[in-house]
Amino acid sequence: MTSHCWGYGEDDGPSSWHKGYPIAQGNRQSPINIVPSETVHDSSLSPLIVSYEHCTSIGISNNGCSVAVEYADTEQGPGIYRGPLSDAYRLKQFHFHWGHKDWHGSEHTVDGKTYTSELHLVHWNASKYQTFREAVAAPDGLAVLGVFLETGEEHQSLHKITDALSMVKFKGSNADLKDFNPKCLLPKSLNYWTYSGSLTTPPLHESVTWIVFEEPIEVSKKQMEKFRMLLFSEEEEDEKLMENNFRPPQPLKGRKVCASYN
Numbered sequence: 001m002t003s004h005c006w007g008y009g010e011d012d013g014p015s016s017w018h019k020g021y022p023i024a025q026g027n028r029q030s031p032i033n034i035v036p037s038e039t040v041h042d043s044s045l046s047p048l049i050v051s052y053e054h055c056t057s058i059g060i061s062n063n064g065c066s067v068a069v070e071y072a073d074t075e076q077g078p079g080i081y082r083g084p085l086s087d088a089y090r091l092k093q094f095h096f097h098w099g100h101k102d103w104h105g106s107e108h109t110v111d112g113k114t115y116t117s118e119l120h121l122v123h124w125n126a127s128k129y130q131t132f133r134e135a136v137a138a139p140d141g142l143a144v145l146g147v148f149l150e151t152g153e154e155h156q157s158l159h160k161i162t163d164a165l166s167m168v169k170f171k172g173s174n175a176d177l178k179d180f181n182p183k184c185l186l187p188k189s190l191n192y193w194t195y196s197g198s199l200t201t202p203p204l205h206e207s208v209t210w211i212v213f214e215e216p217i218e219v220s221k222k223q224m225e226k227f228r229m230l231l232f233s234e235e236e237e238d239e240k241l242m243e244n245n246f247r248p249p250q251p252l253k254g255r256k257v258c259a260s261y262n
């Protein structure tokens with residue numbers, strides 16, 4: 001997610017991305033507004049299996065559009081399978097999108113409701129492709145888990161991430177973050193909605209099987225405030241607060257959204 005000439009501001013934001021990335025107006029763009037009453041319950045959808053035991057997190061970095069925790073691409077790497085997936089997908093990184101106030105910041109919405117933030121756990125199809133870069137442009141290349149964050153009680157495990165944010169304040173900065181198992185960031189219930197979509201930032205490749213959990217996790221206002229002290233800008237540049245780094249919902253274009261539960 002290196003930001004070349006796109007961003008979230010007035011003139012380089014989501015409404016202008018189509019100029020550099022025409023696929024922005026494609027037929028399977030993300031995020032979308034999820035309307036539960038219009039989802040199809042697909043009884044063939046098995047529960048998603050999440051196995052993050054062997055988690056070698058490499059570090060945490062500010063890439064100028066979000067803050068991401070990267071994972072090593074090792075063979076026995078952590079991953080997900082079953083659910084809507086026909087192959088095993090390996091965890092590459094996770095990152096967040098958030099607003100400048102608690103009432104908005106998520107990318108997907110549910111019946112028009114926005115959440116304070118949205119966590120994306122990005123996986124690539126290691127059964128079919130050799131590398132993440134090869135998978136990122138393939139129609140079945142990626143699977144991203146979406147977790148809504150809403151403000152409430154402090155999250156007991158998120159502090160390992162928020163405590164590290166002060167070390168990655170500037171674009172291009174990174175810090176160590178060892179053995180972080182992101183399973184602790186998933187909600188209790190793994191009920192999910194799933195649909196075919198895209199990356200929500202340029203290059204907007206239509207390569208993502210989205211799996212969005214219905215149940216949000218709770219984080220405190222103080223924990224959210226730590227995300228809002230991050231910067232889009234580099235150390236020597238004028239300070240630009242990293243906030244509102246979310247793309248609004250895109251046209252469904254006739255796609256079906258399946259629910260894993262009744």
Ligand SMILES: CCCCCCc1ccc(S(N)(=O)=O)cc1
Binds near residue numbers: 001133144201203
């Ligand atoms: C050619 C390299 C492309 C790297 C694309 C990295 C990326 C991963 C996930 C998401 S998101 N927000 O849909 O989860 C956006 C971008």
Ligand SMILES: [Zn+2]
Binds near residue numbers: 095096097120200
């Ligand atoms: Zn994302």
